[in-house]
Amino acid sequence: MAMGFESDDMLASFARVLEGVDLPADWIGIRGVRESVTRRTVRDGYPEDNVRSLDQGAMVEVLAHGQFGYAATNRLTPEALRAAAAAAYQQAVAASALRIHSFSVEARPKVVGQYVSPQQKPLDGFSPAELCELLSKICRELKVSEQIVQTYATAIANQTESWFVSSNGSEVYQRLALLETHFSATAQSGSVVQTRSNNGYLAHSYQGGWELFPQAALWEQIDRVAHQALELLTAEECPTETATLVLSPDQMMLQIHESVGHPLELDRILGDERNYAGGSFVKPSDFGQLAYGSPLMNITFDPTVAGEFASYAYDDTGAAATRQYLIRQGQLERGLGSLESQSRLGVDGVACARASSWNRPAIDRMANINLEPGKTPLAELIGSIERGVFMETNRSWSIDDQRYKFQFGCEYGRLIENGELTRPVRNPNYRATTPDFWHSLVQVGDRNTWEMYGTPYCGKGEPNQAIRVGHAAPVCAFENVEVFGGAQ
Numbered sequence: 001m002a003m004g005f006e007s008d009d010m011l012a013s014f015a016r017v018l019e020g021v022d023l024p025a026d027w028i029g030i031r032g033v034r035e036s037v038t039r040r041t042v043r044d045g046y047p048e049d050n051v052r053s054l055d056q057g058a059m060v061e062v063l064a065h066g067q068f069g070y071a072a073t074n075r076l077t078p079e080a081l082r083a084a085a086a087a088a089y090q091q092a093v094a095a096s097a098l099r100i101h102s103f104s105v106e107a108r109p110k111v112v113g114q115y116v117s118p119q120q121k122p123l124d125g126f127s128p129a130e131l132c133e134l135l136s137k138i139c140r141e142l143k144v145s146e147q148i149v150q151t152y153a154t155a156i157a158n159q160t161e162s163w164f165v166s167s168n169g170s171e172v173y174q175r176l177a178l179l180e181t182h183f184s185a186t187a188q189s190g191s192v193v194q195t196r197s198n199n200g201y202l203a204h205s206y207q208g209g210w211e212l213f214p215q216a217a218l219w220e221q222i223d224r225v226a227h228q229a230l231e232l233l234t235a236e237e238c239p240t241e242t243a244t245l246v247l248s249p250d251q252m253m254l255q256i257h258e259s260v261g262h263p264l265e266l267d268r269i270l271g272d273e274r275n276y277a278g279g280s281f282v283k284p285s286d287f288g289q290l291a292y293g294s295p296l297m298n299i300t301f302d303p304t305v306a307g308e309f310a311s312y313a314y315d316d317t318g319a320a321a322t323r324q325y326l327i328r329q330g331q332l333e334r335g336l337g338s339l340e341s342q343s344r345l346g347v348d349g350v351a352c353a354r355a356s357s358w359n360r361p362a363i364d365r366m367a368n369i370n371l372e373p374g375k376t377p378l379a380e381l382i383g384s385i386e387r388g389v390f391m392e393t394n395r396s397w398s399i400d401d402q403r404y405k406f407q408f409g410c411e412y413g414r415l416i417e418n419g420e421l422t423r424p425v426r427n428p429n430y431r432a433t434t435p436d437f438w439h440s441l442v443q444v445g446d447r448n449t450w451e452m453y454g455t456p457y458c459g460k461g462e463p464n465q466a467i468r469v470g471h472a473a474p475v476c477a478f479e480n481v482e483v484f485g486g487a488q
Contacts, residue, residue, distance in 0.1 A: 010163045015082045018166070026063045029170065038123075038403065047132055057357075058076055063105065066101075072360075101261075131155060142225065179210070180202045185221065200253070207307050246478075253394070263403035264280070265366070269365040278403070293439055298325065301325075303367045303368050308311055352366065373447045376447055395409055407426070414424040441477075
């Protein structure tokens with residue numbers, strides 16, 4: 001089938017391999033991946049990383065006796081792929097003796113299609129010298145005072161292609177252009193040390209090309225980050241009290257990730273991740289029943305958002321990705337689970353079987369998990385609060401292995417007094433339990449406050465898989481939350 005890309009040869013090659021595999025399997029799939037990464041880092045104006053890498057290989061997956069088996073190879077020859085298929089078949093047969101659930105080919109539907117990231121300026125169009133000079137200039141601009149003792153800037157360009165074919169006719173090509181950027185300034189006065197970054201480490205992770213960086217507002221953002229780092233040196237500690245907490249979208253990113261994304265992963269609920277990444281306070285019977293948060297809470301799984309970091313058209317088992325509500329008006333509707341987990345648990349999930357590389361099997365993962373915007377303008381939201389703390393940018397987190405009790409710390413805070421943002425505070429932290437926290441959601445900012453971020457380092461699985469996720473949210477207000485400073 002003509003796909004309109006140079007991908008045609010690879011798809012055809014994999015299809016020919018499948019035609020030559022002689023195994024009594026119910027289904028066989030090949031997922032090939034090629035990933036090219038360029039990383040440049042500058043610290044204090046001096047180059048630190050100048051790395052280019054290329055990684056490629058294929059995972060062969062076989063369904064036999066109701067079980068899936070896997071084998072990977074970095075040699076894309078017909079002989080190596082057929083050997084991997086034979087090894088995966090033997091693994092599936094061996095696993096059938098210990099089965100806890102039997103799968104059919106319905107877990108691997110036929111799909112044909114493609115997905116390509118939006119991109120205006122190709123990632124290979126920026127020379128290493130140009131990028132190094134830009135990052136060095138960022139470091140120089142961050143050095144606004146001798147009290148700025150360290151500056152840091154990095155950019156990572158990732159171009160990933162994947163090809164998926166199966167014995168029941170699937171043919172999928174996906175090409176991702178991924179750009180991750182970050183800069184920060186660390187200030188010191190005596191024993192007080194404070195770091196301010198551009199929304200958190202690599203939070204500016206998106207799909208696209210060099211049109212994303214540098215942006216027109218870059219130098220204003222650099223000036224803000226540097227001067228806020230200096231502000232924190234003389235700021236008072238965040239007060240310890242119960243108050244209205246207002247979170248910026250960059251902190252909402254982690255709040256959603258840790259207290260919504262991970263607890264809704266169906267493999268955690270099934271117990272598959274319990275010995276490593278933990279379980280979940282959510283029970284199978286909660287779907288369709290549990291009031292997860294206030295009626296203002298609307299969470300979507302949405303890999304269709306243009307430019308968001310974890311957008312795609314098909315997951316790594318070929319399931320077609322669509323926008324779905326996980327939580328609607330506070331009510332839990334569905335989980336983050338692949339067709340396999342949905343079959344085992346008997347609940348609705350999404351197309352989220354994802355692998356971090358060609359040598360890892362796909363497991364239940366987050367993609368783009370977003371909090372939908374409300375209708376409250378920022379000025380109105382702040383103006384309605386008599387006493388509160390506005391917090392930005394995560395710098396520390398702790399959450400128990402059931403995703404229930406948590407404590408998060410932020411880089412920068414500002415008091416809200418009589419409806420106005422006033423004095424900055426340093427070391428702002430807050431703690432709560434997941435259900436109480438989301439039930440305390442009392443205001444959700446409008447579309448003008450909605451911002452999109454991402455991270456390449458969501459870890460899970462044995463062996464570990466660090467994967468890309470995206471999160472978007474508006475400014476949000478939570479009432480009666482325990483906030484405290486760094487001395488607590």
